[in-house]
Amino acid sequence: MEQLIQKLKEEIIEALNLSEMKPADIDEKAPLFVDGLGLDSIDALELTVLLEKKYGLKINTAEEGKKILHSVNSMAEFITANKKS
Amino acid sequence: MKAYIQSIGAISPQNTFTGEGFLQEVMAYHHADYLKCIEPAYIDFMDPMASRRMSRIVKMGVCAALKCLRDAGIDNPGAIVTGTGLGCIADTEKFLGSLYANEEKLLNPTPFIQSTHNTVAAAIALMLKCKNYNNTFVHRGFSFEDALLDGLMLLQEHSASNVLVGGLDELTDHSYTITSRLGLWKKQSLDNLRLLDYKDDGSLPGEGVAFFLLSESKSEKSLAKINAVSTFYKPDSHAEAERKIQDFVSTHLGDIANVDFVITGMNGDRVADEVYHHLGRTLFSRLPCGYYKHLCGEYDTSSSFALYLASMILKTQQVPVVLKCDDKPVGKMKNILIYNHLRSVNHGIFLVSTC
Known part of the structure; x- marks a missing residue:
């Protein structure tokens, strides 16, 4: 899980062009949107594409998306639970 | 139709943005295939978080516009009008490249959103929270002229007391390759300051951004x-x-x-x-x-x-x-x-x- 979280942080930095940030700057428990990293709706789309491209996982509803994209931890949990072996 | 130019923000292959004086140090490019802009330190004008999605032309456009407004002492212009021939061509290329590479699936939204020709005018408005008139002209070689005419008419009709007008175009490797095939550019590399010495077909491609704050009345700051x-x-x-x-x-x-x-x-x-x-x-x-x-x-x-x-x-x-x-x-x-x-x-x- 630790490895996956670190990898996800690196992928998020690359996908969202957060070039001023390092993986250590992202708190895996903190919300990604509004209060935490301050991401917005376009970032949500980018993260949805990232999950599908890199892990082959789809988010089916907006409600589901809110829970999955809440934090790096919630994304990692979703990947671990659903990743095809 | 008359207007006073209160300030200018220009980014070009010359030191027009940060350089001291007016063309005091002329940039000579030897064996050049094209001329590219000297980019400023964007961090002086924009928060990196706000500019992270911006492509090069958007950053240059927003930066030049912000400098122009800063120099004129204007926070919120009465209108924003831009002219561009090719718009945000780098993002267009990125989007089309991704469309092709991913077989029209799983496309990243950012290059698509940023690829429209009015992205720069919109990005300026978003940064300034300016809800006034906002328009972009894409009329090839008339793009800047028509943007300027629109700005002048807004002033003449008293629809705005000041107008931010800009012209912008960027050069990318792809657009250079394609336009080279059309025979628009010189076949050999050249020294830009000797451009008129090469008596053959084609020119030297370039790029640039220039914003002007226009007003209907004259001030101490007025340039022309x-x-x-x-x-x-x-x-x-x-x-x-x-x-x-x-x-x-x-x-x-x-x-x-x-x-x-x-x-x-x-x-x-x-x-x-x-x-x-x-x-x-x-x-x-x-x-x-x-x-x-x-x-x-x-x-x-x-x-x-x-x-x-x-x-x-x-x-x-x-x-x-x-x-x-x-x-x-x-x-x-x-x-x-x-x-x-x-x-x-x-x-x-x-x-x-x-x-």
Whole structure:
């Protein structure tokens, strides 16, 4: 899980062009949107594409998306639970 | 239609943004295939979080606009109008490349959103939270001229007391390759300051961004006054182009002898420059003439760079030697005529005067 979280942080930095940030700057428990990293709706789309491209996982509803994209931890949990072996 | 230029933000292959003075240090590019802009330190103008999605042209556009507004002391302009020939072409290429590579699936939204031609005008408005008039003209070689005409009309109708008008275009590797195949550029690398020495076909591609804060009233900061702008399309002959320019000058200035300096759009292309040579023998025969595309290269909105030069000449009362293409003496500068055309199709004329 630790490895996956670190990898996800690196992928998020690359996908969202957060070039001023390092993986250590992202708190895996903190919300990604509004209060935490301050991401917005376009970032949500980018993260949805990232999950599908890199892990082959789809988010089916907006409600589901809110829970999955809440934090790096919630994304990692979703990947671990659903990743095809 | 008249307007005062209160400030300018120009990013070009010359030190027009951060450099001291007016063309004090001219950038010479040796063995150049194209001229690229000298980019400023964006962090001085934008929070990296806010600019992270912006492509190069968007960053340059927003930066030039913010500097222009800062210099004029304006927080929120009455209107934002831009002109661009190719828009945000780098993001368009990125989006199309991804469309092809991913077989039309799983496309990233950012390059698509940012690829529209009005992205720069929109990004400026978003940063300023400016909900006023916002428009972008994509009219090839008329793009900047039409944006400027729109801005002037807004002032004339009192729809706004100040207007931010900009011209912008970027050059990418892809667009350079494609336009090279069309035969638009010189086949050999060249020294930009010797552009007119190469007497063959093609020009030197370039890029640039220039924003102008226009107002209907004069202030202490005013750099120059735009007296008139006009365009004409594909003249049948050089004589017809001459007549159009003669009519423009007669209407707005009277005698051609009242023009103190002419800035032409000579770009080193044998065919494209013929009309300028014709005018040099006729209408402009007694006038000191200059050119500018050896400094910024050829692009759809290069006349915005010419307007920057004219404004700075009028403000400083100095014509840098690098701009001159003849030995005629220049005196006190009161009226400058800019005449430029893009590929003999889109012709633009500007009359700029001291305030």
